Amino acid sequence: MFSTVIEQIVNGIVTGSVYAIVAVGMTMIFGVLRAINFAHGEYYMLGTFGAWFAVDYLGLSYEASIIVGVLSTIIVAYVVGRLVMQRMVGAPAEAGVLATLGIALVLQNTVILVFGGGYKFFSGGYIEPLSVLGFSLAAQRILILVVCLLVFIGLELMVTYSRMGKSMRAVSQNVECCEVVGIDVPKVVLHTFILGAALAALSGVLTAPVNVSVYGGMGELITFKTLPIIIMGGLGNVRGTFFAAMILGIAESLVATYVGLQFRDTVGFATLILMLMWRPYGLFSTQARF
């Protein structure tokens, strides 16, 4: 009994890591743009499809497919960023919601139109179990945990030391000032957006061997999981997002085991609504940006 609980918590942390990598990009985009990206899960889906295409059609190895998945997503993100996201600088919140909803519809249905709506099988990845501290865990899951930690450490270093990172932090703290000081806000927005989309794609490619099935609607599900996370984490707050993702991952895993699998996908929004009633501004400060 006790060991299953621990096992479920560990599984939850892995799921939380997947969400965290996706959500951190979404929350950073909110930081610089003050807009919720409803299409964010679609980049997760694009990354997965890119990798699946590389393995299935091109016969590449899983390692190479990671690169194909992420790179193809970056290209799409560049186009979307140029045509849409940069225009959203200074636009009202509704405009952001509607424009990104539009992008989500276009991306998702284009992929379904091209590759068909059915489930595809993803083969590849490191699925053989490893034994760590008495637990048996698929190597792929350990990889996800490690990548998640690296991503967050990397982001922390980037916003502290790199020029672009510092600009991102500055814009998310105060857009008006940055315009005055001469920071190229649209450029920062584009870079943040591409970075976020690439992270989402990476998360998708890393998860594909665990989830196995690949389908056009998978991005929407991820969007619905990450939306509550970034609100709970305090919009724009990177560390808050990390913890919120872990909380949700663990909660989902426990609910799936002890309440019922069918309730898993509702945990996020149910938690969010309960939390909003208790603390309307999120669990973590929205002032503390990254």
Next chain:
Amino acid sequence: MTGLPILEISKISKSYGAVKAVNDVSLHVGRGEIAGLIGPNGSGKSTFFDCSTGLQRPDAGTVKLDGQDITGWSLNRIAREGRMLRSFQKTVVFKALDVEENLVIAGQMFTFPSLFSTFGIGRLSKKRISGLRDRARELIKMAGLWDVRHQPAGNLSGGQQKLIQFASMLMPEPKIILLDEPMAGINPKIIERVIETILYANKSLGVSFLVIEHNIDVVTSICQRVVVLDQGKKLVEGLPHDIIADERVREAYLGG
């Protein structure tokens, strides 16, 4: 100035984090009086207004309007039931709506007895609205906005918008009006007009005023009594010419 004061605010305090924006300030406005509230920028005048009118919840203190305790009432209830209206430092009007519509909206909640009655479109409702429209036109004439009454308020100059804001507050036959820097950033011609309107409302309509104002000439010419705030605290209170002469007030302004 007979009997009880129309507005009696006691020991209001409000902090934002570590900043004590308003610190234990008491103030009253007599019936029919025009009182002034001055102080350097950041001394807590606007915050004091916000706490008195229900826009912000004060940490401590009570507000009594016309003998009734209105502490904790919401902004809309204080306006509707208390007939205490306020303006904002940053002028606001319904930009997309024309001048007349702006004024009609301002009068609606005082004409219709309940929320549900505002959904009526019958004869009674029409009669009430046409009554409001007549009153709006009168006030528009008085404010000198007749020629632009069908233009969107957002198209007009800052001074004209201030006049709209002011005329809107007169729609409900208020008991007292709180003005936050009504003369800031408008040209002298319109300043004259605003002063005229304030005096008219005060003399003919019996409206009391509490006015935040930086223009010291305006303060001395319209206010009967002045309260000075500095760093959230009440510094002095007295007749306008005494205040100007007061050493502490000069220091506060020069130091701040």
Next chain:
Amino acid sequence: MSLADTAQQIRRRDLRLPLAAILVVVALAAPFIGSRYVTHSLIIALIFMLPAHGLNLLVGYTGLLSLAQAAFFGIGAYAAGLLAVHYGTPFYVNATAAGLLAGACALPLGIPALRLRATSFVMCTLGFVIIGQAIAKNWISVTRGDMGLSAIPKPHFALGPLSFTVSGTTSFYYMALAIGALATLAVWMIVRSPAGRNMIAIRENETLAESLGVPTWRYKLLVFIISAVFAGVGGSLYAHYLTVVSPLTFQMYYSTTMLIIVLGGGAGTISGVVFGSLLFVGLTEALRITPELRMIAYGLCLLVLVFWFKKGFAPVLNRFWDMIGGAK
């Protein structure tokens, strides 16, 4: 006044009325003009027009962006479906119950949600749809889970000794048309009332409205409930027309569709919503394009609307109306 002027004035009056008359005649004669498929498309447009009218009150007049409309649509659909399946009640009972239940659900949901600021409010309303779907899937004893309700009887009316069933597409069209017309009239009355003016004031500047005595919070809650009632009645039509209801009635795609009708037609205008329903739902249904292409088109529409046509089709419609009215 010269003769030419008078002639022009007559022309001015003449053109709008005939056009309105033609539109009414076309609406009434539609089942006989077009094919059965056209009638079907018009019915779908009319069904979606109801929640869209409600959403317009919320988004267009009060300035609250909500994605919850599909949740109330689903609640209405299930309420009507369950009543019809289990009790065989007449349609007007089902529709009323659907509207009332949706409105009753909107009260406890709106109270916490409307306390939230812009983004959190949108998320919360989206949450209602997702949780609604989960409930529909898992409350199996009532909703029959993923199987949903099927064989919902065609709407029937029983007024004293008079009793009839709306069985064919044509008769259903007239019923939907009548309900759509009533709903449009109801919105018109709300918008024309002083409350409508207060709603616009809240949209334009909430704090200012508040400072002028408008109880903004109560208005927002009331409009949220009214919009849910419209969605609920729309859901009852949906259930009776398709004769099946599944948990997929609760889906964000429906909320998005309703949003596109409102924003594409012209938020804050009534004619815009009517036009939007015909264009975005009726036309796409009639064109029989694949669902994927339709959604891509919706997506592109959203982008175009956000960046180039912020006011939707309403300004174009207005200009046309003025033009045929003979205005300069």
